Amino acid sequence: MGDLWYVLIAVAVWIAAGLLTVWWMARRGHGGPGWLFMGVVFGPVLALIAGERVRRRPTRVARTEAGTRGPGRLRVLVGVDGSPESEAALGLAVGLLGPCTETLVAAQVVDYDAAELDWQGRVVEAKSRLSAVAEESGGRVTACEVLAGPPAAALARFAGENRIDVVVVGRHGRGLSKRLLGNVAQELLRDGSVPVLVAGGRHGVSGR
Structure with missing residues (x-):
């Protein structure tokens, strides 16, 4: 050689x-x-x-109040990322849990670097997507959150700090392969700190 x-x-x-x-x-x-x-x-x-x-703790980037509190008692968090699976998760949360919810939070997670530098307008894009999601829900979404960190860890931390009763996510997400970044739903289920509802198919948003 x-x-x-x-x-x-x-x-x-x-x-x-x-x-x-x-x-x-x-x-x-x-x-x-x-x-x-x-x-x-x-x-x-x-x-x-x-x-x-490398940071150890997920953080909040931005929050927007999107609607009034509902008549129910459940506090629900929905993970949103623009994928069909996350649309299904939102549809499931609105259609199945909507009448029982007091708070329905839509959250998108960006990486730490996007949160700091907003490269390629990722934070702006997330805010715009969440605003559209809130509008599509017909007023059922009460708040929108942009979080920073690993997706599963960020959602779990937010859920724990805000007394969330159930987190609703899609089976798969958008972006790199789950073999590279992991499956958010599976990681949340393994974490076990909050109940998780996984949307398996496409559900229309029925909040209107």
Whole structure:
């Protein structure tokens, strides 16, 4: 094996170590496009940076009051991300739980880097999507939240801090494969800190 092969192997290992670090960071709520470039360039050195950079606690980015409280007693949180599955989750929450709810919160989770820098207008996009969701619900959605962090952890933390009775999510979400970022519904079920209702198919929003 010539020297060139050793160089190529070393480069491949360097890049692979960096990309593994980027994947680890994405699982923990850091998904800015700059990390991919840094993973390729800095390789295993990025792991040292990541240990200091990665945040431990999901946060709230923005909140909007969207409607009046309902006549029921349930406090419901719906995860929204623009996918057909999240639309099904909203439809299920409105159609099945709507008459029993006091509070119905629609929340979208962005990564920490989008929350800080709003790269590609992710926070603005999330606010716009949530406003549309609130309108489509016919007034059933009482508040909209933009959260930052790993999706399952952010939803679970918000639910615990706000006395949410049930979290409604779609079976799958939008974005990278669940093999890379994990399945939010499964992670919430494993967490077990709050009851979870998973929407399996497409449900129309019946709040009007």
